[in-house]
Amino acid sequence: MIAWHIVLRFLWINFFIMILFMVNLEASRPSIGHFNKENKKVFEFLADSMSNEGELLKGEGNVVLLTSDFYIVAHQATYNTQKKIIEVRGSVLVFKGETLYMKADKVRFELDEQYSILEPFYMHDAESGLWVSAQKAILERQQYNVQGSTLSACSLEMPIWSISFKEGTYNQEESWIRLWHARFFLFDYPVFYSPYFSFSTNRSRQSGFLFPKVGHSKDDGIIYHQPFYIAVDSQWDATVTSQYRQHRGFGGLAELRFSDHRNSVATLRAGYFRNQQSYQDTFDLANKASYGYQARYVRSGLFSEFFKLVKEDGLYIDWTELNDIEYLRIQKEGEGDVDIYDKLLTSRINYFLKGENNYVGIYSKYYIDLSLTNNDTTFQTLPTIQYHSHTSPLLWDKLSYSIDYKLHNYWRKEGYTTTQNELTIPISLTQPLLNDYIMLKLSTALYATYANHSNITPQLNDFLFFSNYYTFAVYSDLIKPYKSFNHSLHLETEYTLPGIKERKGDVVPSLQLPGDQNKVTFSVSQYFYSPSKLEPFLYHRVTQPFYRNHQYENIVGDFENELRWFLSENWSISSSIFYSFSKHRIAELSHDLSYQTPETSLYVGHFLRKKGMRYLENTYDLAEADFIHFAINKNLGYFGVFGSLGYDYKEHYFRTWNVGLQKSVRCFSYRVRLANEMRPILTTSGIQPQENRYILFELQFDPVGAVSIKL
Missing domain, CATH: 2.60.450.10 (Lipopolysaccharide (LPS) transport protein A like domain)
Structure with missing residues (x-):
């Protein structure tokens, strides 16, 4: 039998002698x-x-x-x-x-x-x-x-x-x-x-000059962008870019970025571009100059870290003000985001403050219709103020109530304006049945609203509406595990019954009155989970409402079907359909298919919207749309290929398409793109499409800089 303690002692002695020998050998070398x-x-x-x-x-x-x-x-x-x-x-x-x-x-x-x-x-x-x-x-x-x-x-x-x-x-x-x-x-x-x-x-x-962007187009001639970067402090920086277009004019863009002590980043951007008179006359442009400004900022915990009564608060700013769609197009030129699908640009400033039992919110929405020469008649929500008292027990733990108050200011430069006050007080009773397999919820809501109209001839009478309505809901939540997945199912039936109603004055389209009709809604939603993951791999929801209007007519509401399915780690599909039984047509739908791997990405999407097809939904001001979008990106090893296209079925033309090659190695990368876009321009008669086809070369010489050339 081997005496391991003797072997280990022998190895330790030899290791110690070797260390001493190496130290003495190094120490014996001459040094100074x-x-x-x-x-x-x-x-x-x-x-x-x-x-x-x-x-x-x-x-x-x-x-x-x-x-x-x-x-x-x-x-x-x-x-x-x-x-x-x-x-x-x-x-x-x-x-x-x-x-x-x-x-x-x-x-x-x-x-x-x-x-x-x-x-x-x-x-x-x-x-x-x-x-x-x-x-x-x-x-x-x-x-x-x-x-x-x-x-x-x-x-x-x-x-x-x-x-x-x-x-x-x-x-x-x-x-x-x-x-x-x-x-x-x-x-x-x-x-x-x-x-x-x-x-x-x-x-x-x-701080210093960044690499310029140089290009050429048939209409604008030589295009030159020269950015200058300013970095004085670790918490803020700025970029000032001058822009020259040979046959069109000149302008500039300034962008300021700063971060606060919680690393929330704010971005402020302002730009101006002045067209030459000959260019404005040739294309019948509505404005001699295009200008605008933008602000982006998201921050949580403005006051919650200073006041104990404030449990949570947050500020969200996404604001854009402009006089012409060209302000957006010029600053994004060559970045791939060249197609503006929705002509309605929405800006928001929201702030909320949440306490233990109360919630206060201030919301502002500002709309710009990019197809109009001005938005003086466009309604703006400046602002909506909300107070909400969280659900609390009322004399009994199964009986609860809450209070919700909202003040809306619907304003515009030209035309009538409306200020609306809303008060809602729901009282609910929740009772489990059949050993908690079924939940019964009975509620009544007191609702009152007062709307003041101004700046209109002939004068509209102020609107006063008071009602109470009842809601009866029966729902069940079921969960069952299987060998390879878990399944959760939610079934619900809800009936809304109008009660006492009293109205006086003139109602305008912007006012919506809850509980004004008999309504029965059936809904089913279900989730499928993998046992090892918390995220569902399949989600499905269907909703079907039925109405009985003031003329005692039975109306089938819009059927809604929503599906999200992750077929594998790479494939996913989503679908949303609204079908109008009253019009016997699909009112709105969207389908998306995507495939994602480290080497390949693929996306196919289709969106359809019919104007005025949704029952009791405020969608009459939304424009019709029917388009598809396709994009692919594939790494072939020696180089990568990419491409995308957008086709408008309603207008029967390609809104945008582009194809290209790209390659990236440690010291160098390139991207070559051939693109065609139908860009909207604002003329004296409204929005008109203009075709723009170009080749864009983007070269990155790391760490020296980058060059962009547009032809």
Whole structure:
């Protein structure tokens, strides 16, 4: 039997002897250190053998120089102890951390002056992947000065792109490269010359000019965008972009971004573009200039972290004000988001504050119909104020009530305006039956509204409406596990019965009165879950209402069917259908099919909406729509292909299509896109389509910058 304790003791003794031998071997190597005025070691010099010739100390074999920043190895080194100069020769390798930083045949350091000469010179920055090769470089303090050099971030043997320059500097502290008389090469072909060129090698934000976007179009001529980036503080930055169009005019766009102490980012954007008179006359444009501004901000916890009574609050801002659709189109040009499907642009400012038992909300909606020359007659909701008292027990734990009050201000510049007050007080009784398999809910609601009309001739009488209505609901929630999935089912029947009603004055279309008709609603919703996942892989819901109107006519409401199905980890499908039994037609539908893998993405979607087909739904102001959208993106290895199209069945034309190629490697990426769009322009007679076809070249030279060219 093996005595394992003897074997282990033998191994420990041998390991200890080996460590002592290595320490003594290293300690036996000749070495010398250099100290500064504060008696701190600046560097340490080690070699297999050293000899002293006057003020020169020579090292031979496995030379090692250790500094606070670098680790240097070479074949030979000579150190002048009086002048504090050291020369290192023979396959010099300089490491920074664990990464090879540069290499040369000869390096000369002046320790007191922080001055070095490197011949020939090669430097590699591990963070950016950038390398510089030159016959000679001078390092003075934190800056390299090089002449007759080449730099790139691609392979050294055959770089995809490179920059040759006559003179250049690299500041290590600022991570900034400046080049004079720079020639840009794609492989071996020169494509661009600049007398001066500079850029940063790190990813931190720095102020300066960004790469311009250059293009050309049949109508606008030469197009030039020049952005300037401003980064003064870590919490905010800005981009100011000037824009010139040869045959059209000039303008600019400014964007300010800042973050608060909770890392919520706000974006403010404003733009202006002025058309030439000849261009405005040619295309019959409604406006001489297009301008606008936008604000985006989402923030939670404005006051909840300061006041204990406030449990939760939040602010949401998504606001756009413009005079012309061109303001949106010009700033998004070439970004792929060229098709505006909905002509109604909605801005929102919402704030809510939630306490233990109460809720307060302020909501504003501002609508811009992009097809109109002005929106003076468009109704705006500025604002809606809501107070809600959460459901609370009333004398009995199964009896509950809540209070809801809303103030709506429907305003517009021209035409009548309305201010509406609404008060709803529902009282509900909930009773479980059959061992909690069935729930019975009986409720009554007191509802009152008062609407004041103004700015109209002839004068409308103020509207006063009071009612109470009853709701009877029976529902059941069932859950059953199976071997491969879990199934949950919700069944519900709800009946709404109008009670006492009293009305006085003139009602306008913007007012909706709840509980005004007899209504029975049947609904079924179900979820299918995988046992190992919380997210459902299949969701299905159907709803069917029935009405009895004031003329005692029975009306079948709109049937709604909604489905979301994740067929696998890659495939998913969703569908929503509204069928109008009163019109015997589909009122609205949408279908979406998508496929997603790391190498492939596919999307097919169809949307249909008929105007005025939904029963008792306020959809008469929404435009009809019938279009499909298709998009694909496939990585073929050597390159990727992509494409998309949008076809309008109602107008019978392709709204947009594009196809292209793309490729991305470590130092370089490109994207070539052929696109055609039917862009809307606002003329004196309203919105008119205008065809725009172009080729867009997008080249990314990492970490130098990017170039975008539109033809």
